[in-house]
Amino acid sequence: MALIVHKYGGTSMGSTERIRNVAKRVAKWARAGHQMVVVPSAMSGETNRLLALAKELAPARPDDAYSRELDALAATGEQASSALLAIALQAEGMPAVSYAGWQVTIKTNNAYTKARIESIDDERVRADLDAGKVVIITGFQGVDDGGNVTTLGRGGSDTSAVAIAAALKAHECLIYTDVDGVYTTDPRVVPEARRLHTVSFEEMLEMASLGSKVLQIRSVEFAGKYRVPLRVLSSFTDWDIDINEEASSGTLISFEEDEHMEKAIISGIAFSRDEAKISVLGVPDTPGIAYQILGTVADANIEVDVIIQNISRDGKTDFSFTVNRNDYAKAVDLLKARVLPALGAQEVTGDARICKVSIVGIGMRSHVGIASKMFRVLSEEGINIQMISTSEIKTSVVIDEKYMELAVRALHKAFDLDQPAD
């Protein structure tokens, strides 16, 4: 008997057949005595279909007037799937009502296509829950102060679900998806990868930001901020699986550091091929250099990931960072045209054929030598490390992309991730 939030991705909502299964699953939870709030994504393919229509009419533009309409358009996908789920639940004999973001209301700022949730009013939802209804709330969207529809960006439904769970102080937020949990690494690269029963919030945050695509990073941040227990589990199990078995399946993203976590030094290995490396060489080592380089890049709306500044020699230093591979050419052009002459730097070099591999584990806090073990494993495989970046619970290296799978497999084995946890 608890307030539970379920979130279903687009694949889980992909057909009326699947929507019916979602309805049966939710009804099972409701009949077990839980107060149920459900956040569905648009039916798979729907958001792409809508955005493709927009693209046929006009090339994407950065202005607000255009982005506002893009959001109004894209938001209809979740509105439709939410209404369909309500109808399916009613057909199961379960009272249900669906709300769009503006009806709840879910207030966001006015940054169209990437809005951030500011507040959620829980009054209407609580009244419905108390009346015994399942409440369905459109994911991915909200409304700004001016009454305009906004969307949270791709994968925003995860964030919606977590934010709603936080506002309602839900017992747990279950993210149903097409994988059955969080793995030590991608099973397509390392067949021995194991599903984690529990992972700490901090680890999940690093995994998400390092390229593990199970959860949208903003949803993990939200879960951390409001301490919402999150569970990632599969929507492709039979809907009538025993509810207790289901409630303990998947991976729990937890806020309690239990014994298990103390034992596992490394929880997982994340990797990403979406990056490119850029170096500005021979930069005069004077204050404000980092800002002059990265500010120029940021002004062009290019996100920077790993940043490294070498120690200076003869008053000159080298400055390196990684960007998303799609932004690589643009960033290099920009630096050559604007930063190189302004700084009197020597050269801008770069490489788009790199990847980032990271080991993540909360145990790194209390164990020494983890990073050096990582470097040893890579060196034994003959893999040259190009950049290193560390945080309290992760160590990332940038290497040639051709070694990515080799590095991930070697590290997975070296850190005993293929062994069942105690």
Add this chain to the structure above:
Amino acid sequence: MALIVHKYGGTSMGSTERIRNVAKRVAKWARAGHQMVVVPSAMSGETNRLLALAKELAPARPDDAYSRELDALAATGEQASSALLAIALQAEGMPAVSYAGWQVTIKTNNAYTKARIESIDDERVRADLDAGKVVIITGFQGVDDGGNVTTLGRGGSDTSAVAIAAALKAHECLIYTDVDGVYTTDPRVVPEARRLHTVSFEEMLEMASLGSKVLQIRSVEFAGKYRVPLRVLSSFTDWDIDINEEASSGTLISFEEDEHMEKAIISGIAFSRDEAKISVLGVPDTPGIAYQILGTVADANIEVDVIIQNISRDGKTDFSFTVNRNDYAKAVDLLKARVLPALGAQEVTGDARICKVSIVGIGMRSHVGIASKMFRVLSEEGINIQMISTSEIKTSVVIDEKYMELAVRALHKAFDLDQPAD
């Protein structure tokens, strides 16, 4: 230089190619100095697609919870097409913004799937128009007092457009559709049918209610109530046709009885094959009979059209009426089971193979002998009249459906509708 409302049907919005043409047309009007409000329907097929998904999940039910979700679902079609049109206008260099019903706001009552507009707030729209923007407002939908999305029923976008034109005191409301105006009768039945340049509001009301499907009847009622000049015209002319030529094309539904109307006694011939005739024979002629019969039928949500009660003979009378053909079997069963025994009536008979043919004309007010001319024409063709119903500006007859085309053609010729108006 005037405030103009354009309404585009689903076929006119049926593809991005067509939406682009709508945008070019609207932009042309805006560039000519008009303040433009546009009410688009959903892209053709979209509403049916959405409702088909709902039907796959659950059979239609009359309860409010279900109807509420059906409306939330169906309303997304217009939201998407409105946003797409805004994007297309912006791509033409024309500032544009789209609003859903709840954003305007368009307030309706809470009769889901067939809501009625109660009020329209024009503040936000006027501000945008004054700022030089084209304002796009979703047709077909509104929001009730409880903040729930409602729809106005099939064809409701016409009503939305007229109601918006009324609220904004628009100079004219142009209904762009796939026909180029209102004809003296259906050109598929009578190839000589002529397009009317002008038709009076009362005539249009009769034509619409008698089965001419050019405009939804509620939109005509609304136009009458608020004296909104309406024009029906084709969206399949080239978008860059001369604007003055376009502005005088189609059919104007007018509130001024000009000379032209005085001359044309009959404006058009409407017909409908969607009806069935039911008679209750040998009913005791006592007060309250009509209510007992029609009340029972109305309680079952069956709409009754033509109603005829014969004079009584020997204290008994015959009572006949027509219903939509889809409701025929249900109505007959109901009358046999409940009304026949309760009234001690003799028999319930009926015929689903009938049709209704009507002549409509504001000139009937001041000209005698129009009805009798109609009856003579039909008798000369050997067509037996089963029921007759008249109003100030129309005369309808119910005849065997096999004579429908014959009757329409004969009447069209007899009343000189194939001759160009003076």
